[in-house]
Amino acid sequence: MKDLKYLKLLSEQFPNVPAVSTEIINLKAILNLPKSTEHFLTDLHGEAEAFKYMLKTASGVIEYKIDQIFEDKLTDTEKRELATLIFYPKSKMKELDERGGIPPEWYKEALDYMVQISQEVSSIYTRSKVRKALPEKFAYIIEELLHIREGEPNKKDYKAKILTTIIEVGQAREFIIALSELIQTFAVDKLHIIGDIFDRGPTPDVIMDFLKKHHNVDVQWGNHDILWMGAALGQQALIATALRIALRYGNLEFLEEGYGINMRPLARFAMNHYQNLDEEIYQPRLINRELDENEIKIMSQMHKAIAVIQFKLEGQLIKKRPEFEMNEALYLEKIDYQKGVLNLAGKKYQLTDQKLPTISPEAPYRLSEWEEEVIEQLSYSFKNNDKLQEDVRFLYNNGSMYKKYNGNLLFHGCVPLAENGNFSEVKVEGEKYSGKKLMDFFDDIIRRSYSKQEADAEFKDWLWYLWRGELSPLFGKDRMTTFLRYFTDAEEDDLYQENMNPYYQARENEYICKKILAEFGLDPETGHIINGHTPVAEKKGESPVKGNGRLLVIDGGISAAYHEKTGIAGYTLTYSNTKMRLISHQPFISKKNALHKDSRDTISAAEVLKFEQPQKIADTDIGEKLNEDVEYLMQLLEAYKDGIIKEKYN
Structure with a gap:
């Protein structure tokens, strides 16, 4: 029997055959759930308002879900109104109030739509995970609504009564706000920030406040983050x-x-x-x-x-x-x-x-x-x-130079290369x-x-x-x-030339991208490198997809300082169980502008990769760990059956 000492420790948590069997059933079921969505952003550079909008919209994931659910039931304008309500529920309802008030029929319709969206985005998670994310004051009611399926005849009146009662007792506003937050949480399970939160833009501190509250985020440090991390430690040049x-x-x-x-x-x-x-x-x-x-x-x-x-x-x-x-x-x-x-x-x-x-x-x-x-x-x-020390502590605790996650390699800048590609x-x-x-x-x-x-x-x-x-x-x-840019005004451009590391040219080559993936222990045939740091000049025809699809540069210039150079206002990437989508963003003007947009032209998306078979949790890093847990639990079950470890019952 392998690892008998570990199995004895495990038996304290699962003391008998029914307990360990239940856990094996639970974990094997979880392994067959769909992989949850990841959201990648980079080079935020203090642009808090644009960042918050990307986070609230999940870079188009929520609108994509609305299109799927209400394809023929709502017009494009109605879909946009519903999306805006989810992104900015307080502001949207305040605006409707000022137009002449909100009738009960509107509340009931909005609640019904939002329940359907909540059901869709939460359907890939276990009940336990969903329950933990529910707001305490509405947890029981929301949980009931999430498990009433559309068209279920036995509970049609039950659902209708819940919604009308929510309105009658004056809780419709709070309920809509709670559902909007729930949708935003479940639309994206994992957030990756691939560096450069600080500098250029006016409110990096606000971005940090949002990241510290996020339910599941990691950071790959950028050079501007290291600048502030070092400054917070007292490094005077920084x-x-x-x-x-x-x-x-x-x-x-x-x-x-x-x-x-x-x-x-x-x-x-x-x-x-x-x-x-x-x-x-x-x-x-x-x-x-x-x-x-x-x-x-x-x-x-x-x-x-x-x-x-x-x-x-x-x-x-x-x-x-x-x-x-x-x-x-x-x-x-x-x-x-x-x-x-x-x-x-x-x-x-x-x-x-x-x-x-x-x-x-x-x-x-x-x-x-x-x-x-x-x-x-x-x-x-x-x-x-x-405040600064708290933010920097968060970056140290949740950050790294690079991250390997679900077969992909995430880092901000480069893996330094020589001219020969070594x-x-x-x-x-x-x-x-x-x-x-x-x-x-x-x-x-x-x-x-x-x-x-x-x-x-x-x-x-x-x-x-x-x-x-x-x-x-x-x-x-x-x-x-x-220094030279501050104190000289030379005609020759080479005085100010800052030559990029050969990596930035070499990454156009698929062989080099695969070499880097292999160096980090990832499968070069299926893995991707996800990069930031260098704004992609889309308006000059530059593509963010490098190395025959093996590398994605998602810095499209969220910072307003880069908009003229790139022609856009940033890229983001979403990675769901069925596809990878690269999203190109137009400049975020203001929340007011977002509330009054009639068309949905703020983003455009392109599929980078579509999987032949939808990915399950079993295909992810978490799945690998769960499979390992199942293996040990099966050994514990065998140890109980063979009498090597004695069962305990209270």
């Missing part, structure tokens, strides 16, 4: 970078109100040392909003102040960690401060901004006394911010890391940076490397030319 990007896009509000970070020390310093600022480069890039002149002036001053601090801190780090091999970026020591010229690779570039009062030519990377004070105060504010090597203290081993090495470094944050700065330095290092799987470029 703090300066995070603030510079926020100021660049005029996003002070989420810093001060969303996270309560005290920006006054930086504001005071900037106004004292950068009073006469006329360079446009420091003015915030405002997208779909406006600031007054005084706000723009102060924000521009703060922007320049923190940019200079960032470049100094980065120079210190490059000198401290020669193994990062980033000496090319030691720009401050390559400046002739008297002539205002940057000497780079035998060429001279006139500085566009020569007013650098806090830089000492003799020691350009040394922070001034005032800069030291500012960055220390900002570090304290980041490290002692309860995995690039990173050498650390005599040990070489490449491919999966490199991703595991960085995953370990990130976790140790959090667990040992007070003990050792070495791990936090690696977080900075992951943000912008040449062989960082999250960055995927040979260099970052931010």
Whole structure:
């Protein structure tokens, strides 16, 4: 008998033949349920309103279900109205109230439709799982309604009476809200965020609030997430970078109100040392909003102040960690401060901004006394911010460098490759890391940076490397030319060129995609790589499907900053028991606009893959674990029958 010790432990949970038999029956039945739907999003970049809409709509899954259920029963306009009610129940009913009130007949019809949708989306789950998700105050009634099938004659009057009584006792509104939340929960069982929650957009903190409440979510870290994770741990170069990007896009509000970070020390310093600022480069890039002149002036001053601090801190780090091999970026020591010229690779570039009062030519990377004070105060504010620390803890606990899930490989950026298609090597203290081993090495470094944050700065330095290092799987470029874009205005484009890792060209090749899948222990014939990080320029004809369908890039530019480049407002992916669907989104304008749309033109979907046979739980990772459980339970059943383990009855 195998694993007798384990079987004895298992017998404490299932103490006799009836108990273990019941569990075997239960698990074998579950294995034959349909696979639940997965929802993939990436590169959210602080666009909370667009993110919430994608989540509420399940990227078209709910509308798809409405089409299936009410194909010939409702017009397209009626279907759209029903969908909007599910997405925004409070706002929709308020709007109807303002139009002249809601009659009981409307409530009864809406409730009936929503019960039918609830039945459909919950039908692939066990009763136990459905019961746990029901709102406590309506649990019994909803459970009853979910198990009355359409056209069932014996319970037709029973169902009708439940619905009319809900209206009579004044609970129709609350019931509709509860059903809408239930539909949104069951439409998608698993949510995957493939990196870059932070930066550019105005409300990453709101996105984090939604993710923390989600019933089943994982995150594959992006470089912008690592930036904020490192900043929260007090890595000063990352703090300066995070603030510079926020100021660049005029996003002070989420810093001060969303996270309560005290920006006054930086504001005071900037106004004292950068009073006469006329360079446009420091003015915030405002997208779909406006600031007054005084706000723009102060924000521009703060922007320049923190940019200079960032470049100094980065120079210190490059000198401290020669193994990062980033000496090319030691720009401050390559400046002739008297002539205002940057000497780079035998060429001279006139500085566009020569007013650098806090830089000492003799020691350009040394922070001034005032800069030291500012960055220390900002570090304290980041490290002692309860909201930020809670969000970062969530990212550490629910995130990873990559994830293998149901035969697919999920990661944000790349698996670094050399030009010849081999995995690039990173050498650390005599040990070489490449491919999966490199991703595991960085995953370990990130976790140790959090667990040992007070003990050792070495791990936090690696977080900075992951943000912008040449062989960082999250960055995927040979260099970052931010300094050059701020301080030069050269005609030749190659000065600002950031060359992508060879991975980004190689992923067009099916052989390379299969090689990567095999490296991570996945079936190269059936698995897919699901990627973010690089916005797909759809309007230029670029396809998000690479490697003959083996790789899907689902970054279509949710961030408003990318809409012009991509021509769309993001991709999402859904993976149900029958198909994979890639959804292309148009810009989300506002909730008000969504409420009043007459047509359903916000998304378009394309089937990436359709399965010959619908997938069951038995075909998933959970199914593999359940089959293992069944095997052990069968052994326990055999042990009871053979008398090896004695049954217990109360």
